[in-house]
Amino acid sequence: MVSSHAYIRDGAEIYRNSFAIIRSEADLSRFSGQAEKVAVRIIHATGMVEIAPEIVMSPDFADAARNALLRGAPILCDAQMVAHGVTRKRLPADNDVICTLSDPSVPELAEEMGTTRSAAALELWRPKLEGAVVAIGNAPTALFRLLEMLEDGAPKPAAIIGVPVGFVGAAESKEALVEYGRVPSLIVTGRKGGSAIAAAAVNALASEVE
Amino acid sequence: MVSSHAYIRDGAEIYRNSFAIIRSEADLSRFSGQAEKVAVRIIHATGMVEIAPEIVMSPDFADAARNALLRGAPILCDAQMVAHGVTRKRLPADNDVICTLSDPSVPELAEEMGTTRSAAALELWRPKLEGAVVAIGNAPTALFRLLEMLEDGAPKPAAIIGVPVGFVGAAESKEALVEYGRVPSLIVTGRKGGSAIAAAAVNALASEVE
Numbered sequence: 001m002v003s004s005h006a007y008i009r010d011g012a013e014i015y016r017n018s019f020a021i022i023r024s025e026a027d028l029s030r031f032s033g034q035a036e037k038v039a040v041r042i043i044h045a046t047g048m049v050e051i052a053p054e055i056v057m058s059p060d061f062a063d064a065a066r067n068a069l070l071r072g073a074p075i076l077c078d079a080q081m082v083a084h085g086v087t088r089k090r091l092p093a094d095n096d097v098i099c100t101l102s103d104p105s106v107p108e109l110a111e112e113m114g115t116t117r118s119a120a121a122l123e124l125w126r127p128k129l130e131g132a133v134v135a136i137g138n139a140p141t142a143l144f145r146l147l148e149m150l151e152d153g154a155p156k157p158a159a160i161i162g163v164p165v166g167f168v169g170a171a172e173s174k175e176a177l178v179e180y181g182r183v184p185s186l187i188v189t190g191r192k193g194g195s196a197i198a199a200a201a202v203n204a205l206a207s208e209v210e
Numbered sequence: 211m212v213s214s215h216a217y218i219r220d221g222a223e224i225y226r227n228s229f230a231i232i233r234s235e236a237d238l239s240r241f242s243g244q245a246e247k248v249a250v251r252i253i254h255a256t257g258m259v260e261i262a263p264e265i266v267m268s269p270d271f272a273d274a275a276r277n278a279l280l281r282g283a284p285i286l287c288d289a290q291m292v293a294h295g296v297t298r299k300r301l302p303a304d305n306d307v308i309c310t311l312s313d314p315s316v317p318e319l320a321e322e323m324g325t326t327r328s329a330a331a332l333e334l335w336r337p338k339l340e341g342a343v344v345a346i347g348n349a350p351t352a353l354f355r356l357l358e359m360l361e362d363g364a365p366k367p368a369a370i371i372g373v374p375v376g377f378v379g380a381a382e383s384k385e386a387l388v389e390y391g392r393v394p395s396l397i398v399t400g401r402k403g404g405s406a407i408a409a410a411a412v413n414a415l416a417s418e419v420e
Contacts, residue, residue, distance in 0.1 A: 005354045005357060005358060005386060007350065007351065007354045007379045007382065007383070008351075008378060008379060009324060009325040009326060009329065009351060010326075011326045011327070011351075014326070014351075014378045014379070017377070017378045018376055018377040018378050021377040021378070022377060044376065044377070045375070045404070046402070046404065047375040047376050047377065047380060047400070047401030047402045047403060047404070048401070048402060080294040080295075081291050081294050081295045081405065081406065081409070083294075084290040084291050084293075084294045085290075085291045085405070114219060115219040116219060116220075116221045116224070117221070119219065140217065141217065141218075141219060141221075141224075144215045144217045147215060148215060165255070165256065165257040165406075166228055166254065166257050167227070167228040167231040167232060167257065168218060168224045168227045168228050168231070169217045169218060169224070170257060172217065173217070176215060190257070191257030191258070192256070192257045192258060193257060194255070194256065194257070194404075194406050195295070195405070195406055196291065196375075196404050196405055196406060199291070
C-alpha cells in the first residue's frame with residue numbers, strides 16, 4: 001500500500017496553526033506580552049486549553065525571568081527531562097542548563113539528609129543559585145527543599161518556575177511557593193505540572209515575543 | 211526563619227501513596243495486570259485521574275511490549291525528553307534507548323523529504339525497527355511518518371506507544387495508528403499526550419507488576 005496520510009509537514013506552519021488555535025480557544029486575558037506567550041507555550045506543551053485558569057504568574061515573573069536569561073543566568077532543573085526539553089539554540093546568552101540529579105554524590109547526600117535524591121540534588125545548586133532561573137517540573141520535594149533553603153538564607157534566584165506534578169505534595173509545594181512570595185514565580189495550581197510545562201516556560205521566556 | 215515545611219521525604223512512600231490515591235480515584239476496570247500498571251503510571255505522570263478514559267491499549271499491547279523489552283528490544287524515541295524520561299536501571303535487558311533526532315544528518319534529510327526533523331529522523335530507525343518498542347511522545351508528524359513507512363513495507367516494531375501531543379495532527383495521527391491496527395499499540399485519544407506519558411508507559415512496562 002502506498003503511503004497516503006494527509007498532514008501538515010512544515011514545522012513552522014504547525015507552530016503557527018497551533019498557536020492560532022490556542023489563542024482562539026483559551027481565555028488568556030489575564031496575561032500580556034511575554035507572560036501571555038508563556039501561557040500559550042504551556043498550553044501547547046500539554047494540548048490542554050483548559051489548563052489556562054490554573055496558570056498563575058506573579059506580576060513580575062515574566063520580566064524577571066526574561067531579564068535573567070538575557071543576563072546569562074543559568075537554568076537550574078530538577079530533572080533531566082526538563083533540561084532536555086530546553087531548546088539550547090534558542091537561549092539568548094548560551095545559558096548553562098544544569099541538572100545535578102545524576103551527580104554521583106547525590107544518592108549518599110539523600111541518605112544523609114533523609115530525603116529524596118531530587119531534594120538532595122539542590123545542595124549542588126548553591127554556588128549557582130543567585131540570580132538563576134529555577135525550573136522544577138517533577139519533584140514536589142525539590143520545591144519544598146528550595147523553599148527551606150531560601151528561608152534559611154540561601155542566595156535568591158531571579159525567578160522560580162515551580163510546576164511539580166502529582167498526587168503527594170505537588171499542590172501543597174506550589175501553594176507554599178506562592179505563600180513564600182519573595183521570588184517572582186510561575187506555578188500551575190493543583191496536581192498538574194510536569195517537565196514539559198517547565199521546559200515550555202523556559203523556551204517561551206528565551207524567545208522574542210511571537 | 212527556620213525551615214518548617216511538613217512533607218513526605220521518603221521516595222518509596224511517595225510512590226506508594228500516589229499509586230493508592232490513583233487506584234482509589236480512577237476507574238481502571240478496563241485494565242488488568244501490566245496494562246493496569248501502565249495506566250496508573252500515565253495518570254501518575256500527568257497528575258490527572260481524568261485522563262483514564264482517554265487511554266486506549268490494544269488487547270495485546272502490554273504483553274507484546276513487555277515481552278519485547280525482556281527480549282532486549284531497543285526503545286526508539288521521537289524526542290530527547292522521552293529518551294531521558296526512561297529509567298535506564300529499571301530496563302530488564304539493558305535495552306538501548308535511541309533518539310535519532312539530534313543526528314547531524316537529520317536537518318538535511320528533513321529538507322530533502324520536505325517534512326519535519328522529527329519525521330525525517332525515523333529514517334535512521336530502519337535498521338532497528340523490527341521487534342522494537344516505539345515511543346512517540348512529541349511529534350504527530352513522526353507517528354504519521356511511521357505509519358507511512360509501515361504501510362510501505364518497513365519492518366514491524368513489537369509495539370507502538372503513540373502519544374504525540376498538541377493541536378495540529380495529534381488526534382488524527384493517533385486515530386490513524388488505531389485504524390492501521392497491525393501492531394499492538396497504546397494511545398491517549400485527542401490532543402493530550404507528551405513525552406512524560408510516553409516515558410511513563412515504558413517505565414511501567416519495564417518493571418515487575420507492582
